[in-house]
Amino acid sequence: MPLVTSKEMFKKAYEGGYAIGAFNVNNMEIVQGITEACKEENAPVILQVSKGARAYANHTYLVKLVEAAVIECPDIPVVLHLDHGPDFETCKACIDGGFTSVMIDGSHLSFEENIAVTKKVVEYAHDHGVVVEGELGTLAGIEDEVVVESGKESYTRPEEVEEFVTKTGVDSLAIAIGTSHGAYKFTPEQCTLNEDGILVPPALRFDILEEVSKRLPEFPIVLHGSSSVPQDYVKMVNEFGGKMPNAIGVPESQLRMAAASSVCKINIDSDLRLAMTGTIRKFYAENPSKFDPREYLKPARANIKEIVRHKLVNVLGCAGKADEIMALYK
Ligand SMILES: [Zn+2]
Numbered sequence: 131m132p133l134v135t136s137k138e139m140f141k142k143a144y145e146g147g148y149a150i151g152a153f154n155v156n157n158m159e160i161v162q163g164i165t166e167a168c169k170e171e172n173a174p175v176i177l178q179v180s181k182g183a184r185a186y187a188n189h190t191y192l193v194k195l196v197e198a199a200v201i202e203c204p205d206i207p208v209v210l211h212l213d214h215g216p217d218f219e220t221c222k223a224c225i226d227g228g229f230t231s232v233m234i235d236g237s238h239l240s241f242e243e244n245i246a247v248t249k250k251v252v253e254y255a256h257d258h259g260v261v262v263e264g265e266l267g268t269l270a271g272i273e274d275e276v277v278v279e280s281g282k283e284s285y286t287r288p289e290e291v292e293e294f295v296t297k298t299g300v301d302s303l304a305i306a307i308g309t310s311h312g313a314y315k316f317t318p319e320q321c322t323l324n325e326d327g328i329l330v331p332p333a334l335r336f337d338i339l340e341e342v343s344k345r346l347p348e349f350p351i352v353l354h355g356s357s358s359v360p361q362d363y364v365k366m367v368n369e370f371g372g373k374m375p376n377a378i379g380v381p382e383s384q385l386r387m388a389a390a391s392s393v394c395k396i397n398i399d400s401d402l403r404l405a406m407t408g409t410i411r412k413f414y415a416e417n418p419s420k421f422d423p424r425e426y427l428k429p430a431r432a433n434i435k436e437i438v439r440h441k442l443v444n445v446l447g448c449a450g451k452a453d454e455i456m457a458l459y460k
Contacts, residue, residue, distance in 0.1 A: 131456065133200055134207045135230045135261045138458040139174050140302060140350035140394040146454075148447035149389035152176035152352075153438065154213060154399040156183045158195055159427050160406070163434030165199040168206050171449040173442045175206065176231070176395060178213040181220060193228045206452040207459075211263075213397070221251045225260045233263040233304070241290060248298040256299070263395075266294055267306030269355045271315060283310070288341035295346060302350040302395060305342055307335040309355040313364075313377040313400045321378065328361075329376075334384050336391075343392040350394035357400035358382045358445075360437070366408035370415040377404075382445045389446050398441060405433040 139150050153164045155177045168175040177199070179192050187195075196210050211231040215221040221232045234251040236244035248264045255262045267286030286305035295303060309315070321329040342351060359379025367374050385396060413426040420426070442449040 131200070131204055131207065131459070133196070133210050133228070133230045134459070135259070136176060136209045136211070136350075136395065137261055137301065138455050139176075139207060139209065142451065142455050142458070143394040143448065144348060144350060144392065146447075146451065147390040148451060149353075149393050149396045150174050150176055150209075150448055151438070151441055151446050152178050152211060152213075152395050152397045153402060154178050154180060154183065154397075155192065155196065156187055159431040160402060160434060161195045161199050163402070163431045164438050165203050165206075165208070167435045167438035167442060168208075168452075169203040171439055171442045172452045173206060173446075173448045173450070174208075174452050174455050176209040176211050178211040178397070179224075179229075180213040181216055183213075189223070189227055197228075205456065207455050215251070218247060218250050218254070221262075222254060225255050225258050229260065231261045231263065233265070235265050235304075237265040237268045237304075237306075241294070245294060245297050248294075248300060252299040252301075261301040262299075263302045263304055263352055264294065264298055264300040265304040265354075266290060269306050269310050271311030271355055285335060285338055286342065288338060288345055291342050292345050295349065302352050303342075303346070304352040304354050305339070307338045307353070308332065309334065309353055309380050311355040311400075313357070313359050313374060313379070313404065315355065315357075315359070315380060316378045318376050318378075329378055331378055331380065334380065334388065336387070339388065339391060339393070346392075349392065351392045352395040352397070353385070353388055353393050354397045356380055356385055356388075356396045357398050357404075358385070360401060360404065363401075363404040363408040366412055367404065370408075370411035372407070372411055385445050386447070396446060401437055401441075402434050405437045406430045409433045 210229045212224040214235045236247045252262045270283035316331040364377045409430040
């Protein structure tokens, strides 16, 4: 099965009350960790590449790594997606260069400018059999080169979504309902303390999600910035020389609720970064004389695989769903 678009995945995810995991890839070990988990759990997957990933690893290397994963995992559907395409040219380069899905992020532009650039990307993408994700509303936080200062974020305005989708022709829409990029999604001041002394972040704006879904029936919604920042990995990082105080993510129970609704794609990156960094820090601390990169990348890859498996089974609900999507292609 060659790379596919997300069209069939989103159709099944919407009907079935689950979401597809969109995981960011930057090197071979990350691609392998994610896809080995998806292969074993029989889960569809979106591998996404940011502008920063293309700058780091080079477009061709990333495409070939993903193509290798497709060969190794012939029984699961795999999408190669551009995350936060900053302009038409970057989207075009990815469409011409083997991607099956792109995001054009015009969320920092005016509503009219966002529509114009998104429409331009959609026209080119659809001519080439590629699907497009747009964005309305802005998330706080930092993701590669997408930086939104705290206080400059804005929730999606439901009254704008129909016009945006109709005028642009996008295939899916990322909305802002309180998730945020990076490992510091909320300040301790925004959180409340539960009885165990653990910081609980504010709830996502499910009222906005509901209103958007009402206006766009059967239309796939995307959530960015949806890492949960597992505290055992934050602890591991801090215990072995790291410094990540007050790293806080979105509770998995809220993401599970979102996945059961119109949300068909959930982006997770920071949790994989944390698993990799925590594991490597621990390895260095416990094995100061070792210097073979394979020795620390191997457990890092294994822990990426396990955290992805956990997301597929317990958060996204897409484990075991590869077959019903593959059947649509036969
Ligand atoms: Zn994002």
